[in-house]
Amino acid sequence: MLTEIVIGVGILAGLGLLFATVIAIAYRKFRVYEDPRIDEVEEMLPHANCGACGLPGCRAFAEKVVGQEIQPSKCTVSSAEAIQRIAAYLGVEAGAEEKRVARLLCAGGRREAHNLADYKGTMSTCRGEAAVAGGSKACSWGCLGLGDCEIACDFDAIFMNEDGLPEVIPDLCTACGDCVKACPKGLFELMPLSQKLIVQCKSLLEGEEAESRCSVACTACGRCVADAPDGLIAIRNNLAVINYELNHLASVDATFRCPTRAIVWVESEQFVKPAAPALPLGRVERYGEEYYQ
Amino acid sequence: MSGTTLTGPLLTFRHGVHPEEYKELSCHRPIERMPFVEEYTLPLSQHIGAPAKAVVREGQYVRRGELIAEPVGFVSVGLHAPVDGTVTAIGLFDHPNGQMLPAIRIKTDPFSNQRFIPQPPIPPEQIPVADFISAVQRAGIVGLGGAAFPSHVKFSIPEGRQCRYLMMNGCECEPFLTCDHRVMVEFADELIDGTGILQHFIGAEKIYIAIEANKPDAVAILREKAAHSPMPIEVVPLQVKYPQGAEKMMITAILGEEVPSGKLPLDVGVLVSNVGTIVALSQYFRQGMPLIERVLTVTGPAVRRPTNVLVPLGTPMRAVVDFCGGITEDAVRILLGGPMMGMVQKSLDVPVVKGISGILALTDEEVQDITTYNCIRCGRCLEACPLFLNPARMGLLARKGLWEEMEELNVLDCFECAACSYVCPSGIPLVQSFRVGKAMIREKKAREK
Numbered sequence: 001m002l003t004e005i006v007i008g009v010g011i012l013a014g015l016g017l018l019f020a021t022v023i024a025i026a027y028r029k030f031r032v033y034e035d036p037r038i039d040e041v042e043e044m045l046p047h048a049n050c051g052a053c054g055l056p057g058c059r060a061f062a063e064k065v066v067g068q069e070i071q072p073s074k075c076t077v078s079s080a081e082a083i084q085r086i087a088a089y090l091g092v093e094a095g096a097e098e099k100r101v102a103r104l105l106c107a108g109g110r111r112e113a114h115n116l117a118d119y120k121g122t123m124s125t126c127r128g129e130a131a132v133a134g135g136s137k138a139c140s141w142g143c144l145g146l147g148d149c150e151i152a153c154d155f156d157a158i159f160m161n162e163d164g165l166p167e168v169i170p171d172l173c174t175a176c177g178d179c180v181k182a183c184p185k186g187l188f189e190l191m192p193l194s195q196k197l198i199v200q201c202k203s204l205l206e207g208e209e210a211e212s213r214c215s216v217a218c219t220a221c222g223r224c225v226a227d228a229p230d231g232l233i234a235i236r237n238n239l240a241v242i243n244y245e246l247n248h249l250a251s252v253d254a255t256f257r258c259p260t261r262a263i264v265w266v267e268s269e270q271f272v273k274p275a276a277p278a279l280p281l282g283r284v285e286r287y288g289e290e291y292y293q
Numbered sequence: 294m295s296g297t298t299l300t301g302p303l304l305t306f307r308h309g310v311h312p313e314e315y316k317e318l319s320c321h322r323p324i325e326r327m328p329f330v331e332e333y334t335l336p337l338s339q340h341i342g343a344p345a346k347a348v349v350r351e352g353q354y355v356r357r358g359e360l361i362a363e364p365v366g367f368v369s370v371g372l373h374a375p376v377d378g379t380v381t382a383i384g385l386f387d388h389p390n391g392q393m394l395p396a397i398r399i400k401t402d403p404f405s406n407q408r409f410i411p412q413p414p415i416p417p418e419q420i421p422v423a424d425f426i427s428a429v430q431r432a433g434i435v436g437l438g439g440a441a442f443p444s445h446v447k448f449s450i451p452e453g454r455q456c457r458y459l460m461m462n463g464c465e466c467e468p469f470l471t472c473d474h475r476v477m478v479e480f481a482d483e484l485i486d487g488t489g490i491l492q493h494f495i496g497a498e499k500i501y502i503a504i505e506a507n508k509p510d511a512v513a514i515l516r517e518k519a520a521h522s523p524m525p526i527e528v529v530p531l532q533v534k535y536p537q538g539a540e541k542m543m544i545t546a547i548l549g550e551e552v553p554s555g556k557l558p559l560d561v562g563v564l565v566s567n568v569g570t571i572v573a574l575s576q577y578f579r580q581g582m583p584l585i586e587r588v589l590t591v592t593g594p595a596v597r598r599p600t601n602v603l604v605p606l607g608t609p610m611r612a613v614v615d616f617c618g619g620i621t622e623d624a625v626r627i628l629l630g631g632p633m634m635g636m637v638q639k640s641l642d643v644p645v646v647k648g649i650s651g652i653l654a655l656t657d658e659e660v661q662d663i664t665t666y667n668c669i670r671c672g673r674c675l676e677a678c679p680l681f682l683n684p685a686r687m688g689l690l691a692r693k694g695l696w697e698e699m700e701e702l703n704v705l706d707c708f709e710c711a712a713c714s715y716v717c718p719s720g721i722p723l724v725q726s727f728r729v730g731k732a733m734i735r736e737k738k739a740r741e742k
Contacts (some may be wrong), residue, residue: 117639122665123722123729131728133637134391141393184732204385204393 052176071095077174100175107200108214109163130184138213141202152182197250218262228254305532333607334644336396342368375605377405412581437569441648457562459497464538467631477511487575536710540565595624595654611641663720674713684713691726
């Protein structure tokens, strides 16, 4: 009885020892060296795996940072302190990355844009509505307002305001680009915070034609072009286009005479009540108190 | 080959649905010619492929049938002026697909008699195949069944391939629509003639004219014409079932052969063409008339005088509807095409384009406000899907946004016939979610490129 137990234990112990040796040899032989700092840096990253840095996840980003192929500041989700900590830990430059946020290039909400039909589909997503005759809005470029971007945003940085437009909270936005992909009309664009002069319209129609469909459409009147320094703004395909290479020349002056307020000066959030124009020209009376409540 | 009588067992495919037909609204109304209106808008993109390029300028006077936009690349066709008139604008105009797309606007010349000057006929015996293909492209002929796929691309048989069967598609399985029916009855000679022209270049062993059995007059007329023709034509009545007119379903019904996933009918040696397209082919080769007008069915309970109309392309939808007595006050939905696959419209201020086979106006009674319930796994959609896909599972995946998994279930094969949505007792917007899924998959593929 006892001998059988001893034999059994002996065989198992022997086998265990044998396999342990094999594993030990394999470990020495096939070992891949990995910088232990990668784990440490990954620990310091936000674990959002959002892809804003352009890499497939935080681990891949940590590898690149440790390999000094990329600067820690490329992670737009991390706070400034976290980036400083990573930089100090690795002894590298943190780099200066300007904060970017998603901007909606449409201001035509329920109050501003004209609707031609009621979308009654049971699939209440923008993608679903866009699949049915391009959506119910008269403007075929405009925001459909069903909030696909709100759902896509992992950081709760987007909420639908009462006008039916998505509002981006700059403090929470990490410029990961998920909303850019979610929008069927391609209305989101990632912009540095320093780009304050924004044309909130994508309509390629001109004048009355554009304005009859949406009261805040760019009518390509060209007043902003005249009021801005040379080369900053140009009218291309009936739409004011800002050359952001000359962003340092931009000022709020270009927005004052816009008859539809399609071009705006954004301090941080979009769609806030605009400051009273210094030059009350054009049809400014429409933008009185009750309009932007 | 069975199914040669109207009474015997008729050929068909497996699965499918039987929606109510509503064809009696307009199927006995002869085709009327639409009078000319003041203004025509011709989108440069009326076909699948690259949009045509305008070759006229603003202020230019154009004649009826004159080329106003030329094809760009191979998968593209020309566009012709539907009236004598002046080009007033080239710019962005509303397109029936809901977008604003470049179009040419022509103001009709009120002093012109709008007579089309017939051109000398092109004898098919005297031109090589390459000239035939380019002639069809220049004539702007596209598939008039609804997809508007350029016909010359379809007619170019690649080297080493053989087209054994030619099929003329006169099924018209969509409820309400009767334009192909009327075309077969009233343009039977042109249809046989056009078939002859195509047959000359294709050289098929056998020609089938497929017609659903609910059009006995068309079957009778075409049988008689076919008997007098030297070509091996057989008129095949098919069972009345939706989507019998989808080309893959039709091939399965007639030949008993399936077109593999991702392949074209030509891979099984078949060329399918809509009957209207063949009539347009005959008109171009015999009279030199390019595709400048098409037959539309204007129908639905909300249309005062449902009928079939021969409409110049570019006519505003509103004018066509007004010609048919206008729509009643209780109209709530306008569709271009049939009720199963048609495009919902938000405005009547869009022009008639090549791919539109009908205007359908529905009242509150037909348009039910559907509430969506959860999938109860009844499996009716699986029994309806003519392609044997799994709509129930794909619908669930779409709801969760799992597009890649949908692709694995072959959502890209789906041709959006809406049979699954039609039978779903839970009112799940299946086809709509597949359209979204397909768009997402295509977008992702484009991004990866």
